[in-house]
Amino acid sequence: MNSLTQADPYVKQVTSLGDNYEVVAKEDIRNTEGISLVKRGTRIDSSLYERLVLHKLLRPLDESLSVADMVSPLGLVVDAKRLLASEPALPQVVDTRSIQRDLLPPLGEIRLEHPLAFKLTVCREQSIERYHHLIRVALIALYTASRLRWSRDDVQILATAAIFHDLGELHLDPSLFDRSRLLTFKERRQIYTHPTIAFLILKEFSAYHPRISQVVHQHHERWDGSGYPAGLAGDDVLPAARLLGAAELLAVIGLERDKTGSGLFSTVDVLNLNTGRFGSEFILPLIEAAKHLDRDLPVSSSHGAVNRTALSVRLNLLKEILQEAKQVDMAGQEEVADFISSQLQRLAEMANRCGIDLNAPAELMTYLGDDEQALSEWDVLVGEMFFLLQNTVREALRRWERVEMPARDREPLDAWLRHTEMVLHSTDIYGHPR
């Protein structure tokens, strides 16, 4: 873990927390040579940042520091109740009767070793949105597990993994999570490390390793093999990790996504389209849950009808990208090529299911005419197709990195992937702000 502390952005978060809160060294903080950098009892603040960040520390900061009003299991329950009270959509997703019975008790029984309680406190104070995300995902995951009648033991593992799942992000540069910014490929690759960072932290504790640490490590792996960091597939992805991923999808799409734009979308549609990525056993209960959310969505948004021109532009772009994909020379790059074609196949299946030819967007627009309902549905579907395409390109780029081959042979696929990623990033793929 010490390797994380070199220029680790987390050090900044901790020292600046000390500017407003009482953060104190509960033991001498030493570097790996044994030299004491900060004496026990010292109050930590930004003035100590340089000293701490320039040395490789003997023990992780979380172990050496204490902070007032640290997150506790009971505190998690209180914060979950607050969140349920302040976000009316959240109790609509989970069956309200199950909140007291199935959702809050496991949160109150999470075992919080001191370093993890400290880290959660840093998260709560420095990154409240992330902290709320952890609680939201935990509540939705616990709701799903209760519907599936998971054992108490499995539920407890799920609750703990959910609360820890994104803590690895605290060790990454906060600017990586600025959604308005176009990330370079190198920056995106850093984001892909967050499950592994959290795994390395958790694996030091017998209370968390391996059952909880592995679930956290796998929370971005997908049933169809499209996830990261290892690209596991099928039963190799732990059920709790898949359930966590599915719960996160509902949290992000149904509760955290900006819904004020002009495009109408349904959370149920999004979940349906993602069945293959998580497995239907976890998606079905969530679809039931999401129906309550969609019930309250306006049938047509306050901004009026779907923008026909924008939809037509997006359909044309989709067609162009798919046609270009067919022409890219992928010879000798089987693994990445297989991945891309299996994902594009899914995209074609989505279109087929609706009886539509993606190669003829003009015909589709004529067919849709002024049918508001149909236009809305297509607006949603096209957004999801772009989303799938974007995920495919990003994941392919990540896998492609590992393939060793001469630059000349890499060129066509490399260029297509990077170009497509740029195009997708600069396109309003949902037809409205996210």
Ligand SMILES: [Fe+2]
């Ligand atoms: Fe997450």
Ligand SMILES: [Fe+2]
């Ligand atoms: Fe994550």
